[in-house]
Amino acid sequence: MLSVAIFLPLAAALCLPAVPRRAVPWTWIVIAVGELALVTALWIARGDRGGIAYETDVRWIPSVQAGYHVGADGLSLPLLALTALLFAACAVHSLGRTHRARAFAILFLFLETVCLGLFAALDLLLFFVFFDLSIVGMYFVILLWGHGDRAASALKFFLYTFLGSLVLLLGFLGLYLGADPHTFDMVELTRAPPWPGSPGRAGLTLLAVAIGLGVKTPVVPLHTWLPPAHTDAPAAGSAVLAGVMLKMGPYGLIRIAMPALPDAWSRYAWVFLAIGLAGVLYGALVALAQENLKRLVAYTSVNHMGYVILALGAAGHALGDADARRLAVTGAVTQMVSHGLVTGALFLLCGVLYDRAGGYDLGRFGGIAGGAPALAAAFAVAAFASLGLPGLSGFVAEFQILAGTIGSGTAAAAVTGALAVLGIVLTAALFLRVLHRAVLGPPGELTARVTDLRGSELGAVVPLLALSLAVGVAPRALLDTVEPLSAAVVALVSR
């Protein structure tokens, strides 16, 4: 059943060339929404039990113990649902705008299969296949539908993340060779962690895996591909890149690095704390200095992913309080979902601004609330959600992360957690500055061109923000799914 959900978009993409040109956008929307319904049904049908559901394990390359092994647990399901939701939002958002609409829809459906497959993969080689394909797919999205200096941005994105993926591959091979018997299967690797007797090799393997996933996350200082890629990508591409693909990094850390290399993770937990903190503060400070709205949102992604890495680092402190560490992991997963919803919405709104006015320059906008009240309202809600206002999803996530990090009981974690609170202040400052300059205030030179949101744009953005509100007000539904998983992960790391 899960395999059907994964490959449904790809099958639809293969059929799309036969659909008449004018029916393409609506076909895409129907498929994307249907896919969303399917994934939601899978989540509801499973409930909040622990363990892996919908497992399929087929032999693929038996001689190296690699298989087509997929399944969904409390970590996969929220991300699968987020993926389906964001792709559906992109389908709605793209209604009636893109040139070469058919190719665009095909590429996005392909990417949807890739992202769903990645979050369901329980085999390292399968995970890597989807990881690599996501890079190729996104490269073409930026190259063919981007704007500005798109060829250079796309190339930088490809080369940088491809190098990351190869380092990741070396790390995966390290896991494979360290396991006895050799295997690529994540469940087996979790059961019997590789390199039991040799901490040096386990450390090297963790280094390769962490660099590979860190490029994708991205963690400071491996983030430099992200601002140009986001700035020059089309709105839907940015939304998917930030909302879904950035999650592949922390997802891999929770799914692979923490359970399979528990000793190494505990030993180097302070490194993750440190780079998490660096991401939080550096991302916020650089975002504060941006004049380009889309670049600003891109840097807040660095900030938000920093919280996730911080929480995972805190969860690795074997001496810390187990409840607090569980809270940190739950917060990390919530942050991944929350960031997907909110940043996806922010990038789609940036795309609306670019469509109307042809620029992202903060100084040239001002007072857009006058002519475009719905756009201004949506932007304000997204900004408040992103800065962590209580009642919206960002608060739930960041509160858990910081409470878990500070509460884990070790001095290092408490200090980094306290410093990370500064990041929230900075984010608040920068978003208020944006609201002040662009949404309120005297009209700028481009303000006259900004008309209000159209039906399709509202249809894309409002569900994302409504869900962010729902998670903020009633987080139980999400947390009930995630908590058994966090308990399992923390137990695995403490082995």
Place this chain on the structure above:
Amino acid sequence: MNENPADLAPELCVLLAAALGLVHGLFLPRDRQGRVAVTCAAGLAAGFAAAAVAASRPALTAFDAFAVDPITHVTRLAVLGTTLGAVALAAGGVRGHPRESEHHVLMLLAALGTMLLGASTDLLVLAAAYLLASVPAYALAGFGRDAPGTEAALKYYLMGALLGVAMLGGVTLLYGVGRGTSYAVLQEGLGAAPAAAVAAGAVALLAGPLFKAGAVPGHFWVPDVAEGAPRAVAAFVTTVPKIGAFAALYRIGAQALPPGAAGWPALAGTVAAATMTLGNLAAFGQDNVRRLLAYSTIGQAGFLLVPVAMAGRGDLARPALLFYVAAYAVTNLGAFAVVVATGRDELSGYTGLLRDAPLLGGSLTVCLLGFVGTPPTAVFVGKVLMFGAALDGGQVWLAVVAALNTVASVFYYLRWIVPLFGRPDGPFRPARGPAAVAVTAAALSLALGTGAGAVLAR
């Protein structure tokens, strides 16, 4: 001693087809020599079938010098399959040519030599196979009888002759110190021989197969032949001889030299690193797609040398080499088939190919992304196994160099992929036959990648 000729059935099929092709060529009127291509293709297909049947049988040695084992099986199947593709590519171009039948026969003879090269377990047979694989290829390179073709053939011949002599010197030296030419005898005898003599002999011996593989330092002919020879011949000589050469190199490392002799992993690893780096860096500035592909084949040869360097260390080296070499052959043939089909040599000539001829453009994209190592193509699985072999053999530096080179290679493959999405200047009129070969190769690359399990299980 096993002297059953049936064990050499695939080779005999090709030899028979070549002989029949020559006889046909003598007696057929000049405008009806197209039948020779059919005869040759039938011989190749029969050989392929025989090789597939032989692959299901246990390993054995025939005539004391000819191993029939998984290495030979893969070499045979890859050589016969790609030669069949190359004959199909060439058939349109040489139709009505005064030397049409000779063209096909020369291809078959070079393929036969390549198969012997990959299967021989005796230095003297290796030397003979080297000549049989090389001499027809020299003639093919100059087949167009134009200035670039003549230059290519001359360069090819001089390089081949020089490195062939070096190889014969190595054979002599190893025979002297190892008291035999059979690999099994050598592996025992060389253990007690002076290390310096063994190292000198091994280095000289490697010159020949490295020339055939297009690896440093025997790579100088590759760009000139790829650019100067007729397109179908370029596809043939950059694909087929390499298959046998890598098999021979692997056998030398694993079966002829005692473990650790001649500084094996370091020596072959250094050659591998140098080859991939040189090939990939030199490909950066190429605007002629044939030269670009030529340097790409040098880069790929470097990757293929990684499992050769790991010969005999770990369980991954042999499957890595065999899978990668087959994947490389399919992908390279596909890329060259697109060049034959469009008949254009300049990068700018490919602008808009995806719009005008979606199937052909798609095949080229699959092949080029395949070279990069994008899943789910065949080269991806080959590369994973190659990295695994390097790490398994404890050569982390080689894996890192290979990873960096892979990233560097992305750059020039993308230089060719990006224009495909543009707007075409004028209509493309791709030739049907080569286009079909290209599409088949691309499909096969995807099938090999997704069905890797079934293939590796053999």
